[in-house]
Amino acid sequence: MKTWIFRLAIVMLLPALHAHAAERPLDEKAFHAWIEQTIVPKARAAGIKPKTLRFLKQVKLRPQIVQKDRNQSEFVLTFWQYYQRTVTPARIKKGQELYKKYRPLLDEVTRKTGVPGRFLIAFWGMETNYGSFTGNTPILDALATLAYEGRREKFFTRELIAALKILQKYDFKPAEMTGSWAGAVGQVQFMPSNVLRYGQDGNRDGKVDLWHNMHDAFLSAGYFLNHLGWHAKETWGREVRLPKDFDYALANGIQRRSLKEWARLGVRRGDGAPLPRADIMAAVYVPEGKHGPAFLLYPNFYVIKKWNRSYYYAVAVGRLADRIAGLPPLHAKPPKEVKAMPRARLKGIQQTLKDAGYPVGKVDGMFGGKSRAALRQWQKKHGMSSDGYPSEAVWKAMQSQSSAGEKAHATP
Numbered sequence: 001m002k003t004w005i006f007r008l009a010i011v012m013l014l015p016a017l018h019a020h021a022a023e024r025p026l027d028e029k030a031f032h033a034w035i036e037q038t039i040v041p042k043a044r045a046a047g048i049k050p051k052t053l054r055f056l057k058q059v060k061l062r063p064q065i066v067q068k069d070r071n072q073s074e075f076v077l078t079f080w081q082y083y084q085r086t087v088t089p090a091r092i093k094k095g096q097e098l099y100k101k102y103r104p105l106l107d108e109v110t111r112k113t114g115v116p117g118r119f120l121i122a123f124w125g126m127e128t129n130y131g132s133f134t135g136n137t138p139i140l141d142a143l144a145t146l147a148y149e150g151r152r153e154k155f156f157t158r159e160l161i162a163a164l165k166i167l168q169k170y171d172f173k174p175a176e177m178t179g180s181w182a183g184a185v186g187q188v189q190f191m192p193s194n195v196l197r198y199g200q201d202g203n204r205d206g207k208v209d210l211w212h213n214m215h216d217a218f219l220s221a222g223y224f225l226n227h228l229g230w231h232a233k234e235t236w237g238r239e240v241r242l243p244k245d246f247d248y249a250l251a252n253g254i255q256r257r258s259l260k261e262w263a264r265l266g267v268r269r270g271d272g273a274p275l276p277r278a279d280i281m282a283a284v285y286v287p288e289g290k291h292g293p294a295f296l297l298y299p300n301f302y303v304i305k306k307w308n309r310s311y312y313y314a315v316a317v318g319r320l321a322d323r324i325a326g327l328p329p330l331h332a333k334p335p336k337e338v339k340a341m342p343r344a345r346l347k348g349i350q351q352t353l354k355d356a357g358y359p360v361g362k363v364d365g366m367f368g369g370k371s372r373a374a375l376r377q378w379q380k381k382h383g384m385s386s387d388g389y390p391s392e393a394v395w396k397a398m399q400s401q402s403s404a405g406e407k408a409h410a411t412p
Contacts, residue, residue, distance in 0.1 A: 024148060026066060027061070028061050031144075031145075035059065035144065035148075039144070042161060043056070043161050046164075047165075049168060052164055052168040053164075055140060055167065059140045059141055059144045060138075061141075061144075061148065062137070062141050062142065062181075063145075064181075065146060065149075065182075068181055069151065074343055075340035076341045076342075076343055076367070077312075078288060078341060079288050079293070080288065080334040080335070082312045083312070083315070083316060084334065084338070086126060086316040087320050087323065092323040094125070094130055095121050095122065095125050095130070096323075098130055099324050102117070102121070103117065105218060106120060109219050112223075113219070113222030113223055113226040114232030114233075115230050115232075118321040118325045119225070119236075119321045120218050121324055122317045122318075123221055124187055124188055124218075125320055126313065126317055128189060134178070134179060134186060134189070135179035135181070135184070137178060137179060137180065138177070138178055139177045139179045139183060140160065140174055140177065142179070142180070142181050143156050143183045143192070156183065158193060159191055159192050160192075162192035163183075163192040170207045170208060171207075185210060186211050187210055187211065187214065188210065188217055188221045194224065195210060195220075198220055198227060199216070200216060200219040202216045202218065202219035202220075203215040208220070228303045229299075229303050231299050231300050231303070234280065235298060235300065235322075236297075236298060236301045236304060236314070236318030237282065237295050237297040237301045237315075238269065238270065238296050239330055240262075240275070240296045241267070241294065245266070246266065247386075248286065248376075248385045248387040248388075252372065252376070252388060253297060254369075255283055255284075256281040256283045258279070259278055259280055259296075260277075262275060263275045283296070283297045285297050286389070287311060287312065289385070289391055290385045290389075295315060300318075301314050304317050345390070345395055346367050346371075348395065348398075349394065349395060349398060350365070350367070350371055351363050352398050353375060359373075372389075375388045375389075375390060376388040
């Protein structure tokens with residue numbers, strides 16, 4: 001359930017391939033032998049009948065999927081780059097048109113699930129650009145290939161069997177079940193197990209069709225968000241303005257305080273107006289450090305993160321929903337030149353922190369919570385704002401350090 005730019009980032013964080021998986025030859029003969037010996041028995045045990053099992057003989061190994069799964073880009077998108085690519089004027093305009101078109105249906109879903117229609121439209125826009133591209137990879141091929149590759153064999157095997165159950169339960173044809181190369185399907189990109197678990201037959205035709213039926217798609221998305229803990233009648237968060245003397249160690253997206261407490265610390269709305277007087281716990285998040293935008297994150301933000309773990313994604317969903325509802329653009333403005341961050345720089349910062357004794361986790365260029373927490377400690381020690389952002393200024397400061405054990409690692 002995620003945009004797959006970030007969805008498979010989680011896969012990339014996993015340990016290296018197991019030895020037995022790495023040794024599997026990427027050829028059709030070995031692939032189909034593995035299906036017969038491993039998948040068929042498990043599918044039978046899960047209740048898959050011969051009529052459906054025969055589809056496994058048609059499954060193809062797709063080495064290009066293995067390559068995509070293993071690739072790691074040389075550069076990492078900044079928040080502004082991601083935001084400008086996802087919350088675009090065209091996507092906002094189209095979302096507003098579709099919100100109006102589907103309003104009666106969306107209102108019905110809201111009554112049943114508590115999730116406002118503007119958020120359902122925003123998820124739809126983020127996942128498949130309002131259905132313009134739901135993926136064209138045969139799902140059985142994708143899931144079987146990823147399971148065979150071995151990095152997450154158990155996970156993708158379960159998803160493959162779930163896909164077979166969908167075929168069997170709703171009498172789909174394999175050619176109808178296409179999706180992303182990573183196995184997500186339909187208008188809002190559910191993994192097959194979530195189709196089985198949360199899929200809803202909105203129009204009561206006896207079939208959960210998330211590819212072609214928007215009633216099913218919207219109701220399934222709303223039901224899933226409701227299950228994840230959506231707070232009815234609350235929004236996701238808001239842009240805020242921080243005072244000049246703000247302690248950025250508090251802006252880690254985790255420490256929650258009441259709006260009254262944040263107001264006492266000088267936090268105001270993005271336009272400078274006072275924060276609303278609401279009984280809501282929220283956390284401050286600064287995706288690009290002290291020089292970028294700032295947000296207050298409400299409980300529903302963390303519900304969105306259960307759909308997709310990326311902070312960028314969750315902010316984009318919330319802001320797209322805001323813009324669809326007619327709220328203004330962000331008050332914070334991007335820099336004149338927005339550059340992607342070299343992954344080598346991020347690895348260098350992580351390695352420098354690790355060598356200095358800070359717990360960063362894995363040195364992989366994926367600058368997550370542990371790395372940001374470690375960087376905050378380093379910044380505090382060296383008299384910098386503890387915003388946890390791996391900026392070019394931070395890297396230059398690390399390179400200039402001459403104290404023993406804290407020399408920055410050179411990057412290519």
